[in-house]
Amino acid sequence: MSNVQSKESVAERTRVYIDSHPSIKDCVSKGLINYSSLTRLIMKELNISNEEAVMIACRRYAQKLGSSDHEGEILKILKDSRLEMRTKLCIITAKNDWAVMHKMDSLFRDLWNEKSIMQIVQSTSAVTIICDKMLRDRIMDTLGRFNIIKVRDDLVEISVKSPEAIVETSGVISYLINNLSDAGINIEETISCHTDTIFVVSKDSMIDAYSVLSRTIQNAEETVEARQA
Template identity: 40%
Template structure:
């Protein structure tokens, strides 16, 4: 196996393991221990080549990227809404007319809802009251799944978020590291929206608020 191929395998391994990647960027990891771990999991036998690849892993762009993320978050704001519900209906053409009539009526009334179309289902996020109304308009028999007792945290950022990679991953990782489950995630223009269980909303708000106060060294 050529050294160049070893380097590519090592760099791919690091980039696909976020915890290792972050520790390496900040020089918080033992290169020898990392070398042994990578060799054990990839089957590479050339210790010196793996060690050299770990030491040469590019770090400059990542630090610039994190600086951009933190700058955007410092200029973002948080909003919370409770009593949120989610329903999922089949992604089936015969339901589209009902969905069109329902959404048209509700939007004309000034109601707010979020609709995400997937390959097998259509997810609708709205207030619990609105979810109840939609269930009646779409038909109970067409509801694949329904959840209540949820809350929404919306992060509204400057327009530069559109050109800055990693913000959703950064915030999601912070929530996950604190044991907070994300029920749904929606990204729309400058808004990044997390749907959480209501019991997690205060802790989730605190975690995201702390993320927005971190200053790049």
């Protein structure tokens, strides 16, 4: 009984390891990996001595991953996506307390009436406001400069506008983030709003980030078309 439990534990730990390493998981799902090398790597990093159990777990998980075309579903979403960009933005991070939220209530109503775009993200410790750079001083004065934690200027917002199906398709945002990360691009903020995926990057990273996302969408179009041919 204990031996069965041990093998189940090894199998679960192996699956968790593969899931936590996207590049490895991608190769496993496509059958582009040396299982002996992967087994030795997992044994070393997880301190597992049962080589046979790890090898079996890797192969079984590969069969499961290969039976579904999750990447294909992501590419179908991206091939019908488009990009929009907005420049001259800033991010204001303020304390998350009642006084700040009360002041933001009236500020938000005023900006709404003026048709100004302002995005707000609230956590337990802070409130992050993404807005046009021209609104920076006005927002800081309204909230009280003593309530401001940090201000980041010279930012750019790149929005990936996708079809409705993105709401029901997991992994699209992760796929985009991985492409940006692999290109060495630092993402200042990420926001998901219905079918829009919004990335905020520095002005210096603007061209590279836009190029990466544009190529990702173009590659998705070409891949889907090739598979359908």
